Amino acid sequence: MSKTLYEKLWDSHVVCDISTDATLLYIDRHYLHEVSTPQSFEALKTDELNVRRPKTNIAVADHSVPTIRNGRPIADPQAAAQIALLESNCEHFSIPYIPLDSDEQGIVHVIGPELGLSLPGMTIVCGDSHTSTHGAFGALAFGIGASECGTVMATQCLLQKKSKTMRVHFTGQLQNGVSAKDLALTLIKKIGTAGAVGYAIEFTGQPITNLSMEGRMTLCNMAIEAGSRTGLVAPDDITFEYIKGRQNAPKEIDWKHALKLWKSLKTDTEAHYDKEIQLSVDEIIPQVTYGTRPDQGLPDDGHLPSGNTNEIRDALSYMGLEPNAAFSDFKIDYAFIGSCTNGRIEDLRAAASQIQNRHVAEGVIALVVPGSGLVKKQAEKEGLDKVFIDAGFEWRSPGCSLCVAMNNDRLPPGSRCASTSNRNFEGRQGAMSRTHLLSPIMAAEAAIAGHIVQIKNPN
Numbered sequence: 001m002s003k004t005l006y007e008k009l010w011d012s013h014v015v016c017d018i019s020t021d022a023t024l025l026y027i028d029r030h031y032l033h034e035v036s037t038p039q040s041f042e043a044l045k046t047d048e049l050n051v052r053r054p055k056t057n058i059a060v061a062d063h064s065v066p067t068i069r070n071g072r073p074i075a076d077p078q079a080a081a082q083i084a085l086l087e088s089n090c091e092h093f094s095i096p097y098i099p100l101d102s103d104e105q106g107i108v109h110v111i112g113p114e115l116g117l118s119l120p121g122m123t124i125v126c127g128d129s130h131t132s133t134h135g136a137f138g139a140l141a142f143g144i145g146a147s148e149c150g151t152v153m154a155t156q157c158l159l160q161k162k163s164k165t166m167r168v169h170f171t172g173q174l175q176n177g178v179s180a181k182d183l184a185l186t187l188i189k190k191i192g193t194a195g196a197v198g199y200a201i202e203f204t205g206q207p208i209t210n211l212s213m214e215g216r217m218t219l220c221n222m223a224i225e226a227g228s229r230t231g232l233v234a235p236d237d238i239t240f241e242y243i244k245g246r247q248n249a250p251k252e253i254d255w256k257h258a259l260k261l262w263k264s265l266k267t268d269t270e271a272h273y274d275k276e277i278q279l280s281v282d283e284i285i286p287q288v289t290y291g292t293r294p295d296q297g298l299p300d301d302g303h304l305p306s307g308n309t310n311e312i313r314d315a316l317s318y319m320g321l322e323p324n325a326a327f328s329d330f331k332i333d334y335a336f337i338g339s340c341t342n343g344r345i346e347d348l349r350a351a352a353s354q355i356q357n358r359h360v361a362e363g364v365i366a367l368v369v370p371g372s373g374l375v376k377k378q379a380e381k382e383g384l385d386k387v388f389i390d391a392g393f394e395w396r397s398p399g400c401s402l403c404v405a406m407n408n409d410r411l412p413p414g415s416r417c418a419s420t421s422n423r424n425f426e427g428r429q430g431a432m433s434r435t436h437l438l439s440p441i442m443a444a445e446a447a448i449a450g451h452i453v454q455i456k457n458p459n
């Protein structure tokens with residue numbers, strides 16, 4: 001029987017079907033961070049359970065870590081306690097933990113792939129909605145709740161309801177300066193934040209297979225912002241090339257066996273998707289959101305909507321914007337380049353190349369926060385840190401940073417930020433703060449101009 005990639009991944013992990021709505025799935029990899037796990041560890045302790053296979057788990061602190069590290073203990077007592085708890089829980093249950101001072105520390109969705117821990121064909125879970133990121137490798141990856149994290153640790157299994165399948169097929173030729181972030185924002189603008197609820201999305205078509213792994217991760221990362229817990233790209237030579245030689249990637253004979261399996265991970269030609277969407281990328285321009293949901297993308301003419309629904313009126317009012325105003329009216333106070341959406345080396349390269357000896361605008365605070373220590377190291381090797389610092393950007397240490405107001409990096413009320421992150425909800429970057437989602441080159445350009453700019457001729 002012909003199968004989609006999702007069905008192949010699902011079927012190869014079924015332990016047993018419990019009912020039409022519940023299947024017990026085997027879980028290959030569990031990522032942990034400090035925010036969603038305290039309660040799961042507590043449950044294990046209360047029920048006197050052990051972790052079934054400790055080495056399939058890997059933990060790292062990212063959400064609450066300060067991105068200015070000065071060697072002193074973490075000043076914020078809540079963050080310090082959260083991180084200390086993760087450390088002691090990992091020690092207690094023999095779960096591998098990446099310490100804060102390691103080069104390998106970083107945002108969980110950046111470090112997993114980078115260390116060769118996210119591989120094609122796996123089931124990957126984490127108590128974090130952006131676990132969809134790892135689907136870029138042709139893995140069945142999805143976010144789970146805190147109590148489910150405990151179940152996975154204790155049993156290596158999870159009860160799940162099978163999703164319907166959706167193919168998002170891209171055609172055409174990407175214009176210069178248009179990135180995976182723009183594809184994601186365009187799709188979300190088209191289908192809405194609930195457009196893919198209940199579906200596992202598979203991204204297909206030449207513009208997708210042309211994307212680097214970084215680009216594919218950006219796209220799958222944002223599948224959740226369209227309502228889908230799972231984004232998938234079938235693995236190919238670009239995937240294999242990315243994985244080869246990474247710390248935890250299979251080696252020698254194991255690599256050969258793995259490759260054989262991985263090459264079979266694609267949707268059969270006759271397979272049926274429950275829903276199909278086609279998108280031509282020819283006309284896609286760099287995107288920016290104006291509102292308080294990722295699907296509130298600015299119309300392509302660069303003017304805000306007229307505010308003819310309560311929803312749009314409320315969004316514009318929160319964002320401090322006038323109906324019908326033009327693009328360039330979005331004066332910014334902050335620019336943020338980072339997060340698990342756009343904090344990878346390719347993102348930093350793109351932003352740095354946009355700077356071209358120019359300087360951050362007066363009054364704008366611009367942060368570059370590499371997604372991991374390894375990204376930071378690589379960027380420094382390439383001299384990107386110098387490009388950013390010379391241009392007036394702050395060069396920080398890895399963490400979720402301004403993507404989420406759970407650490408020291410926070411926007412003051414009423415301030416406006418051009419941000420490469422994935423969520424623009426009210427208060428996301430700090431109480432009463434305003435977020436515009438966009439790509440790394442758009443963020444760099446906004447930082448320099450002091451307002452959002454429609455890039456016509458990107459470098």
Ligand SMILES: CC(C)[C@H](C(=O)O)[C@@H](O)C(=O)O
Pocket residue numbers: 035036063127128129130143404
């Ligand atoms: C804190 C965490 C559970 C949350 C998530 O689930 O995604 C966060 O990472 C986010 O981006 O909002």
Ligand code: SF4
Pocket residue numbers: 062063107109128130339340341399400403404421422
């Ligand atoms: S970078 Fe942002 S989206 Fe990603 S895991 Fe951290 S808080 Fe969540």
